[in-house]
Amino acid sequence: MRRNPRRLAATAIAALALIAAVSARAIADGGGSSQGSSDSLRSLAAQVGLRVGTAVIPYDLDHPDYAQIAAGQFSVVTPGNEMKWQVVEPTRGTYDWSGGDRLVQFARAHGQLVRGHTLVWHNQLPDWLTQGVANGTISNAQLRNLLHKHITDEVTHFRGEIWQWDVANEFFTDSNPSGINPTDFWISHLGTGILADAFRWAHEADPHALLFYNDYNIAGEDGTNAKSDAVYAWVKQMLAQGVPINGIGDQGHLDTQYGFPTQMQQDLQRFADLGLKVAITEADVRTFVNDPTSQQPTDPLAASAQAHYYDDMLKACLAVRSCISFSVWGFGDADSWVPGTFAGEGYAGLYDVNLQPKPAYSDLQQDLELAAHGAPHRSGSGA
Ligand code: XIL
Secondary structure (H helix, E strand, O other), X not given: OOOOHHHHHHHHHHHHHHXXXXXXHHHHOOOOOOOOOOOXXXXXXXXXXXXXXXXXXXXXXXXXXXXXXXXXXXXXXXEOOOOOHHHHOOEOOEOOOHHHHHHHHHHHHOOOEEEEEEEEOOOOOOHHHHHHHHOOOOOHHHHHHHHHHHHHHHHHHOOOOOOEEEEEEOOEOOOOOOOEOOXXXXXXXXXXXXXXXXXXXXXXXXXXXXXXXXXXXXXXXOOOOHHHHHHHHHHHHHHHOOOOOOEEEEOOEEEOOOOOOOOHHHHHHHHHOOXXXXXXXXXXXXXXXXXXXXOOEOOOOHHHHHHHHHHHHHHHHHOOOOEEEEEEOOOEHHHOOHHHHOOOEXXXXXXXXXXXXXXXXXXXXXXXXXXXXXXXXOOOOOO
């Protein structure tokens, strides 16, 4: 039977009007209404089994406006820094789990899951560790034992509380061709096999957590797809060797001065086709701004470009059934890592410096609203 094109058009217009009304309402109430309001990102995403997440700096939760958005809009949280080695073991043998514990409590109270971030990375290591290695008081054999202990102790401390662990972070080079970076702190001392061991150790400590490899530019953002190709070849090999790796996280740090990564959906899909889960783990979209305080884009077109990049990134995830979470790296521009890291840039979040939702927020709402009518439903643990 042929469908009536006029009726279809009328339905489409009605759907768009509904979406516009929904978005206007969300913007009017600041987008931070109570947990699970029907037009929140988390509620809309739940219709297709997707978790929408954010990085959180736990002490920011002292601000009620911030806490309300964190709880109301997101169904998975990641500590921005509080599970990194530098923070959890500032002095050798003395652990400080307070920041991570606080976020886990918050997540429990608000029906959220937690992404643990991150166990093995070259950045944000404690000074006692890097200095000990540099001055020779920590040998390579001891370093290996220290890493084993770190992974075991941290994963055990949070056992049962973590949905996805970013076990290893940022090990591949940005060159073409790409590969595991031989000059990386861990690789240069312990060899490439340490990556497989890290996953095995994490799995022993919490067999139920989903274990992820996490990196940036591994969904075609480099333009050549070289880094994605290298991670793909490596993870395929890991799986063939029976290494307990469950997922690939693409960080998703984009910048409007570069083209949108058009390969993203295909790249996520080919990881999924290996039987892996995939996730966007740290999405943000930066652009050049007037100053780091008010963070107004210098190019008037950048605001819509920013929204469009977010929208395309979410759509790539929605199109891939195994994409189980879409997390942003903080939601408010005032808390973003961007102005402090990329000179002259900012405006990277979904909310502005005053925690008002931006066009990118309503674009994500609309995508999720539409996804409920057609995107594949995610399945499996936590979805
Ligand atoms: C960043 C934090 O947001 C900053 O507060 C910190 O100073 C540096 O690290 N990729 C990652 C994250 O995997 O851990 C980084 O987080 C951002 C880039």
